[in-house]
Amino acid sequence: MSGRESEPDNDQRILDVHGLTKYFDITKGFLRRVVGHVRAVDDVNLYLNAGETLAIVGESGSGKTTLGRMIVRAIDPTRGAVLLRTDSAEWTDVSKLQGEELRAARRHFHMIFQDPYSSLDPRMTVLDIVKEPLTYNKIAGGSEAQERVVATLKLVGLSDQQMGHYPHAFSGGQRQRIGIARSLVCKPKLIVCDEAVSALDVSVQAQILNLLKDLQAQFGLSYLFIAHDIAVVEFIAHRVSVMYVGKMVELAKTNELFSQPRHPYTEALLSAVPIPEPNRTRSRIILRGEVANPANPPSGCYFHPRCLYATEQCRNETPEWREISPEHFVACHHADNLTLKGMV
């Protein structure tokens, strides 16, 4: 297969992302001259094991969605590799595939979108919506396809009697279930959930989160869970990564990241999260200023203008992405010397 690269050693791994980068051009004038770049995602490294959930958190504009979309190849990366284990031993670089090969690889990954209202075609019935991936990927057709649709709908808690209905007949939570059924029907290995529950009401959100967990346990799915709600992430994710202005600043196991963050931005982000318990008061770090502009980022560490611990070094040198303790990655010059407060 084309695009095959050096194989990561761990056989639990199903996804390995190296130096993934996306620059969007800023063009100007009639000839659309390129006058600059928006560094939407800048040199991101991550991996994902089978049956694992990796959450990506960050504020709007931090590049989480762009990263997710590159991994499912909805957009082409500027550079970098997205290695996906398609069969038991076979690694494929999804970012380099073209044409029929890309099409063949698409059955292995899928995406669940944020807005359950605009992500379903209002002119298609539920049956057509959920069946489409099967026919597109040439996995099944005719009555076999229909049987698989019925079985998948059952998994997500919808009945086959609702199969002929159009999306408008469903509530937000049910629509999100349809979206999940659509992403599940090809039995993919990886599902990218882009803010999959943030448009839902709290009572419905809990239903969908439980469903995602159940499906993972049943099929050994891996989720890349893009979200901004820290509480939701803590519930669903095994590991969490934090993004800031297109760069990954920290990645660690959920418990560890929440109790012992090593990056000042993670600390501030955690402290800003309001807690639904009136008796638990915490000292809050109020960050000054706003998120940096990815078209014109600050020098050195992108976080330094808002960082409480910034030094001269932070203004001048870009911090390296390093493993500070086993499976705990951080990009901060001073991570070794800082004692930062966690969530609890």
Add this chain to the structure above:
Amino acid sequence: MNRLDVRNLKTYFFLDRGILKAVDGVSFTVGDQETIGIIGESGCGKSITAQSLLQLIVPPGEIVKGRALLRCKDGSTVDILGLKPNSNAMRTICGNEISIVFQEPMTSFSPVHTIGFQISEMFTLHTSLKPAEIRERVLELLQRVGISNPAQRFDEYPHQLSGGMRQRAMIAMALSCKPQIVIADEPTTALDVTIQAQILELMKELQQEADMSAVYITHNMAVIAENVDRVYVMYLGRVVESTTTQRLFENPLHPYTQKLLRSIPRPGRRVDRLEIIEGSVPNAIDPPVQCGFFSRCPAAMPGKCNQAVPELIEIEEGHFVRCFLYSDHTEPEDEWTRI
């Protein structure tokens, strides 16, 4: 005496398909310098409640019933809902005595006027200051809400500002005349969590400085827990429970509140499964005369809960709940109950 006293507010939408009872008999009070919260899921009528108070309801919507007694700065009391929507009297109250911070700061500013012009308008309408003085006051305000370089921002248009800045400008506008009551309708929902923390902190400070009362309307339990004194929980157009924030989180009585509080993931308290509320919020078009939560309630008593609407009753001091588990009182019917 309360600064704002809303009694039995009913706002209906008369649609071709039937009558949508968006707000169906809501009462609440706001004391001096008090911050109350109205919480509920989408479609429960919390935003319509806020819009009704400023008479922003347009056909097919109509405020069919209710009073809202507001104590003005000069000590007099007016019934806001008794005023004509476009009258001069209403105009002197909007912005001056009661103002609102909307959820979406992009769509609530005019895109074709500068930020400075739109905030100045408040002073032009409600004070007799000269233009130069107004400009000075607006610059001061922008500075106060944390907008850097106010003199430049004054002449910029809303699209030139970031989301957090626009929300700051919105707050500056709402608080410009130091109103008695400020209503914040999902003030931070569109914002990132670090910006949300900044904005909530700012609101608190300004509120104390200018002796204002506030009504927070949100679906976010955590924002309620950290920012308000008393909470009203709404479900399907009605208040189902109200008490102090402390007591609501410690001892929720209504099955809906209990379920809702248990279904939210809590930071720092990891669980394996979340509790859920089956189904989703029913449609409020021509609702049956029954407890709104009947179809989803784990403690529902068929034959009772689906026969009448329970009344909001004070169970303990300052703790009101609308549920047949605690009292047999049914809500008195009026001319709008069965139409």
